[in-house]
Amino acid sequence: MDLARLLSMMNNLEVDSGDESEDMPPRLSPDLPSDQLRSRMEELKKWHKRQNDLPPCAAPPSNRALIQSQRLRSRSEQESGQIWQTFVGSPKNHSSKPLEELTTVSISSMFLHKVHKGQYLLCRIVAPFVRLLASQTVVEDPSGAVVDLSIYNFPATGPGTLHKKIDSLFPVGTIMAIREPMFKLGTQGGNPFIRVDSISDIVILDEHDSICSNVNWGFPLNSPLPSTSVDNLKEIGNKHFQRGDWLLAVFAYSRGLRLDKDAFLLRLNRAEAYLRLSYYSAALFDAETVMSSNLIDSKSRWKALWRAAKALYFQGNYSAARERFEESRKFEGDVDESKEWFQRICQREEELKHGRFDWARIFRESVKAPHIQHIAEFRGPVEVRSLPDRGGGRGVIATAAIEVGQILVVGKPFASVYPSDLPGKERLLSFNLVTGTVDDACHTVLISKVMEQLWGNPESHGALFNLYAGAEYSSPAELPESHSFSSSGIQFPFKSAVDIDVMRLEAIVSCNAFSPIPIEASLHLGGAERLSQQTETPSALYLFASMFNHSCLPNAMWFCFGDVMVISAARTIAEGEEIYIPYVTPSGSFKERQDGLRKHLPDECRCELCAQDRADGVSNCQRREQLMEKIKSASTTQQYRRLLTQIEETYSSSRGNIRPELFFSKHGLGEMLRSNLKQSHAQLSKSTFRSRMKETIELDLAALKNIGVAVQDQPSGLPISTDCFPSFLSRESLAAYYLSIAVNYLNLEDNSRAVSWVKAAEWVVRAGFGGDKSFFYLLLGKLLDKMKIRDFVDSVL
Numbered sequence: 001m002d003l004a005r006l007l008s009m010m011n012n013l014e015v016d017s018g019d020e021s022e023d024m025p026p027r028l029s030p031d032l033p034s035d036q037l038r039s040r041m042e043e044l045k046k047w048h049k050r051q052n053d054l055p056p057c058a059a060p061p062s063n064r065a066l067i068q069s070q071r072l073r074s075r076s077e078q079e080s081g082q083i084w085q086t087f088v089g090s091p092k093n094h095s096s097k098p099l100e101e102l103t104t105v106s107i108s109s110m111f112l113h114k115v116h117k118g119q120y121l122l123c124r125i126v127a128p129f130v131r132l133l134a135s136q137t138v139v140e141d142p143s144g145a146v147v148d149l150s151i152y153n154f155p156a157t158g159p160g161t162l163h164k165k166i167d168s169l170f171p172v173g174t175i176m177a178i179r180e181p182m183f184k185l186g187t188q189g190g191n192p193f194i195r196v197d198s199i200s201d202i203v204i205l206d207e208h209d210s211i212c213s214n215v216n217w218g219f220p221l222n223s224p225l226p227s228t229s230v231d232n233l234k235e236i237g238n239k240h241f242q243r244g245d246w247l248l249a250v251f252a253y254s255r256g257l258r259l260d261k262d263a264f265l266l267r268l269n270r271a272e273a274y275l276r277l278s279y280y281s282a283a284l285f286d287a288e289t290v291m292s293s294n295l296i297d298s299k300s301r302w303k304a305l306w307r308a309a310k311a312l313y314f315q316g317n318y319s320a321a322r323e324r325f326e327e328s329r330k331f332e333g334d335v336d337e338s339k340e341w342f343q344r345i346c347q348r349e350e351e352l353k354h355g356r357f358d359w360a361r362i363f364r365e366s367v368k369a370p371h372i373q374h375i376a377e378f379r380g381p382v383e384v385r386s387l388p389d390r391g392g393g394r395g396v397i398a399t400a401a402i403e404v405g406q407i408l409v410v411g412k413p414f415a416s417v418y419p420s421d422l423p424g425k426e427r428l429l430s431f432n433l434v435t436g437t438v439d440d441a442c443h444t445v446l447i448s449k450v451m452e453q454l455w456g457n458p459e460s461h462g463a464l465f466n467l468y469a470g471a472e473y474s475s476p477a478e479l480p481e482s483h484s485f486s487s488s489g490i491q492f493p494f495k496s497a498v499d500i501d502v503m504r505l506e507a508i509v510s511c512n513a514f515s516p517i518p519i520e521a522s523l524h525l526g527g528a529e530r531l532s533q534q535t536e537t538p539s540a541l542y543l544f545a546s547m548f549n550h551s552c553l554p555n556a557m558w559f560c561f562g563d564v565m566v567i568s569a570a571r572t573i574a575e576g577e578e579i580y581i582p583y584v585t586p587s588g589s590f591k592e593r594q595d596g597l598r599k600h601l602p603d604e605c606r607c608e609l610c611a612q613d614r615a616d617g618v619s620n621c622q623r624r625e626q627l628m629e630k631i632k633s634a635s636t637t638q639q640y641r642r643l644l645t646q647i648e649e650t651y652s653s654s655r656g657n658i659r660p661e662l663f664f665s666k667h668g669l670g671e672m673l674r675s676n677l678k679q680s681h682a683q684l685s686k687s688t689f690r691s692r693m694k695e696t697i698e699l700d701l702a703a704l705k706n707i708g709v710a711v712q713d714q715p716s717g718l719p720i721s722t723d724c725f726p727s728f729l730s731r732e733s734l735a736a737y738y739l740s741i742a743v744n745y746l747n748l749e750d751n752s753r754a755v756s757w758v759k760a761a762e763w764v765v766r767a768g769f770g771g772d773k774s775f776f777y778l779l780l781g782k783l784l785d786k787m788k789i790r791d792f793v794d795s796v797l
């Protein structure tokens, strides 16, 4: 189901803020016109402020039997295929005080509308979980008072998770401390509830923890935690592992390690489960702890070395990874597999040092699955500098002269979510109060994913929280500060090593997320714009790429192989020049670009293209947009030509060559003429056919000028200027455009010109992607077959 249909299904759904009071929150509906939606969101923010100012008040006590049975009932009644909607940027709490500095609070002394600063709630789970938008359960405090608990964002509990999996993470009887809990009134049967948004606020304990030592639980548990052994927990962990439930496995091994911290087999297994979760620092900690033991056999030492090596490899520390693999040779192991890893390390070092990538391999991998594992991050001659007039105060500058097509950045995402990662049946969207937009499921899930990656890789806190979080937050430092976090390898995953400020994290994701549509998808579906209208779009957060500022006429462009982002120069860039990338599709109309940029830029865009459009005048821009709409439905060439002339007239005569709408409409006319020509081919004389075909080619060549490509139509050599890549077309679409010109020359039996346009396409792939011949065929092979020119291209390249 696409977003548009989902929105229409939700047309009449009322969004409830989750609070019950006389002062009702404004209603939001995802298909409200964007201006109205934005103003309702502003009203909602004010409503939240008023709620925040409400005086704390006591809540009636919850009835134990009643709320336990409510949970059980909603668990059994839950339907599949639910539509969930949530809010990004609404007030959320997180604690940054260590548990040891907090004092305990009981449920009966908690107040509604209040964050219990300086306090923690010691509680025990007394009902199985129900997965609604949050994971919901019932907890009791030592006195036996009970309350509903809603946990948002906890890893492995997202949309589509089976109840029994959440039960394995948090079985009935689990003891936890909730740091600085927020107590609210809810709509679900009016029960007051504790809401946890930041996963670092939860500390999972057991009865041996000092905090629990003098605690007497007032009520016996109906189903107490099964008393179990280290071996038993290893078995349970292994079963979860075999099913691919990595976090469940981690929890089981961790429960075993609580019983015996020296149970190194559990720690070894946990290291592997952490690797699968991409929690590399946790994996490294476990593997190195095992390696430091004198009590392990050589097979286990070998395994520990391998797991440490892999964690280091995925962290990008290739030399340390090599050392560990080399050390492992002293023990046992599969020689072929180790050869493969040494080879990978060499490839990564080559990528890292020289920016040389085997794009054909990476492309092949990305077609199979979007999350690319084996690639190094690369940074060319660029650095972050302070630029005070930019939001966030920074930008990226060239530290040397840069050539057209030169790769500037290759970056893996901090986290990425693709439609294929989403559960099939449940639907999710969010009202984003930071950007004033409705976010689709991938973007919504990305926030939890980023939180999870931070939780599992706490050393990344400094870099992540140094990203721009919008004007409401203090400007980040020019360079990330190194953040200290407690190295609590033993306590993790039951206690987070860093405090996670969920509101700031939501703002960071909202201000910096990209939609990494892979290049092959954009080529075969006819452009990123079309793809985004049709389906859920992927969403990802990149750390370094988030430092680039925007221009609609940028000097660099970005594209993606799976979730790997490549930023490369669109023209030559001088040393010291700022490097820009586009945040919106540059081929959009002036209005579309301004609308798209509203969520990114505080003021209007001041790039060269917007300045030129503004100089043409608002009414001309509006008219141009209307004419572009009209031209799509022109049914005769006369009509098309008339509209084309009118579009031309919307540009002021003093404007330069860059007139993107003319590119698209001239090419459109060429296509229409060719289609007519195809139908009437048999009735035309050869010379009429030739002159009409020539006309269509001339239109295509003239169109190129309007996106900044100078044509040197000559029988030999490259027919195009190679000083820039136009930002109005993706590179693969540009190569496809050149190939279509080659086809038209073949129709004229002008082989030499056809050869030069094939070479132009080959130049685009070589200079634009750093791709070789095999990459050319991978990227464009299907198109060559469709155009029936594979043999011809073979003879040229």
Ligand SMILES: C[S@@+](CC[C@H](N)C(=O)[O-])C[C@H]1O[C@@H](n2cnc3c(N)ncnc32)[C@H](O)[C@@H]1O
Binding pocket: 389, 390, 391, 392, 393, 394, 395, 467, 468, 511, 512, 546, 547, 548, 549, 550, 551, 599, 600, 601, 602, 606
């Ligand atoms: C992804 S961040 C870019 C890096 C940011 N400048 C920083 O210091 O972290 C996006 C934010 O940068 C600012 N920005 C981007 N392009 C800009 C431009 N052309 N002019 C002014 N500010 C810009 C906006 O505030 C935008 O929300």
